[in-house]
Amino acid sequence: MREFELTTDLRPQGDQGRAIQELIEGIKRGDPFQTLLGITGSGKTFTIANVIAKVQKPTLILSHNKTLAAQLFGEFKTFFPKNAVEFFISYYDYYQPEAYMATTDTYIEKETEVNEEIDRLRLRATTALLERTDVIIVASVSCIYGLGSPQDFRDLLLLLHSGKEYDRRDLLRQLIDMHYTRNDLEFPRGSFRVRGDVIEIHPAYEETAYRFEFFGDTLETIKHIQILTGEIMDTLDTIAVYPAKHFVTSPENLKRAMGAISTELDERIIELRSQNKLLEAQRIEQRTRFDLEMLREIGYCSGIENYSRHLAGRQPGARPDTLMDYFPDDFLMVVDESHVTIPQLRAMWRGDRSRKENLVEYGFRLPSALDNRPMFFEEWENRIRQCIFVTATPGEWEIEKSRGVLVEQIIRPTGLMDPEISVRSTKGQVDDLIGEIRDIVERKERALVLTLTKRMAEDLSEYLEGMKIRVRYLHSEIEVMDRIDILRDLRLAQFDVLVGI
Structure with missing residues (x-):
């Protein structure tokens, strides 16, 4: 462990x-x-x-x-x-x-x-x-x-060992059941491609891929590769490939779930018609039968999470996974x-x-x-x-x-007390701010500036940048992963001033 x-x-x-x-x-x-x-x-x-x-x-x-x-x-x-x-x-x-x-x-x-x-x-x-x-x-x-159910997610795991024999058709069929898509042109996340005796899989949770080289039905080697360059990073004896989506289920469970959905649909249609809600009955029948057809053909449909109770086999009102x-x-x-x-x-x-x-x-x-x-x-x-x-x-x-x-x-490790607050006039506030920033930069420290709106944060950052100050802004429209980079760069002193709201 x-x-x-x-x-x-x-x-x-x-x-x-x-x-x-x-x-x-x-x-x-x-x-x-x-x-x-x-x-x-x-x-x-x-x-x-x-x-x-x-x-x-x-x-x-x-x-x-x-x-x-x-x-x-x-x-x-x-x-x-x-x-x-x-x-x-x-x-x-x-x-x-x-x-x-x-x-x-x-x-x-x-x-x-x-x-x-x-x-x-x-x-x-x-x-x-x-x-x-x-x-x-x-x-x-x-x-x-x-x-999705953790049990279904675990049950659909694909475990491959070099030196063992696998039926390639069954292997490709299992990848499709795991919601991987075949794409021999591009190689996006959650896809696989087949080239002769070689199968390459790009797991949905990885930035790299795996190459499986067969001789007949025997898996000879498993290689961990870079997607862009094809460079071999490592050779493995065994690898576990997990499903490409959280909402997955086995073909047997899917068949059972579709039966349960159909039964609920029939009961709901009868209930709505008995209340003289003919439009609602027609609407639910049309929408649900379309979803059932999608599930039957490709094992997935838009809004599949709305059928999660049936897919997981839970009782009505039971807590979701x-x-x-x-x-x-x-x-x-x-x-x-x-x-x-x-x-x-x-x-x-x-x-x-x-x-x-x-x-x-x-x-x-x-x-x-x-x-x-x-x-x-x-x-x-x-x-x-x-x-x-x-x-x-x-x-x-x-x-x-x-x-x-x-x-x-209660005691800060640095021994610092709460900062002293001073209230200053708005007259000449930007020049005053720039003076304070320059003093802070000279002490090799960093400054946090707060504004009222996102637009003000962006405009102030642009102005400070024009004054040769290393500055970035941060607000809710910044992508989450970019926020991580900005906060990391602040700690690493890649810039001196962070403007927020």
């Missing part, structure tokens, strides 16, 4: 040593909930890293927004370079959910723009959990939404900025439910679509065995769950 290995020259300072020890003792006692009360700048992330290294448990770190999650991901990658530190956030750059507004008889079709890199990282996170135990996943609250189900039972949960994250977790189900009830009532979706949902807050709570809340301002719920005992981390 691989162990977590904390790699850093830093040593606990101030309150950190005591906080680390108290949290470790609480975990060893089996305390289900603990709260780390730490002020800004007290090194709470470093404390949690030390706790993970000591208790040696797979860890899920929950954050309330993508930017903070990206920052945590970068920090934990630095602390644990030899372990699997993964990133799991919503993969939508743009998301318009399916909805129906009865007052204006307006149907809004689901419209999305998927970030391929984040999709790859999500798949990599789940595969890491199935392969090893030294895993830290930094996730946003989207991780409580339904995900989520990222948490890919973890072993004895994992550690860390809720960062819990005073913000916990209210988000409470609210997510209600907003999702109201939108889907409209879709079901007016014949756009079957009632089973209501079971494609985020976890209830109580379900999330029941799935946790041990959890650490990290916050500067714990709420009543966190304090109650921690039985009123808070692990305090």
Whole structure:
């Protein structure tokens, strides 16, 4: 079993040593909930890293927004370079959910723009959990939404050994069942190509590919290759290839699910007709039969997540499978900025439910679509065995769950006090700002400038750049992966001023 290995020259300072020890003792006692009360700048992330290294448990770190999650991901990658530190956030750059507004008889079709890199990282996170135990996943609250069944994901794993015989047709058919597509021209993520006795697979969760060289039905060699250059990176004896999507199922389960969907459809049509809702009955029949045909022909359809209850064989109202189900039972949960994250977790189900009830009532979706949902807050709570809340301002719920005992981390390792605040006139404020920035740069420090709007942040950055100041801006329209790069460059002093809102 691989162990977590904390790699850093830093040593606990101030309150950190005591906080680390108290949290470790609480975990060893089996305390289900603990709260780390730490002020800004007290090194709470470093404390949690030390706790993970000591208790040696797979860890899920929950954050309330993508930017903070990206920052945590970068920090934990630095602390644990030899372990699997993964990133799991919503993969939508743009998301318009399916909805129906009865007052204006307006149907809004689901419209999305998927970030391929984040999709790859999500798949990599789940595969890491199935392969090893030294895993830290930094996730946003989207991780409580339904995900494909971990059992089906594991069952469709393709394990190949050099020197063994494989029927090539069965092998290619299995890749298609795993939602890989054949593409002999391009070689995108989640595809394979066949050239004579050679099969090349580009796993959906990797940036590299694998080449399988056959002699007849015998797999002679497995090579790990660079996609662009074809350079051979390594020769392997065995390789595990995981499905290209989270929502996968075996042909037998798919056939069973399609039967269950058809049965529910027939019952729903009878119910709507009995209520004299003929338009709704025709609508649900037409839409669902189209989806069934797609499932029958290619094993996938748009909006397949709405049939997740049938695909997973769950009972009506049962909790959906989520990222948490890919973890072993004895994992550690860390809720960062819990005073913000916990209210988000409470609210997510209600907003999702109201939108889907409209879709079901007016014949756009079957009632089973209501079971494609985020976890209830109580379900999330029941799935946790041990959890650490990290916050500067714990709420009543966190304090109650921690039985009123808070692990305090008040002294900053640097010994710095809260900065002195000075209020200045707006007259000549930009010139004053530039003067302050130049003083900060001379001290080899960096500056954070806040504006009111995104446009102001961009305009101010452009002006400062014209004044020969090394500057970048950061706001919500910056791609998530680019935010990680910007925050990393700030730490590495690649620029001196970060402008935000």
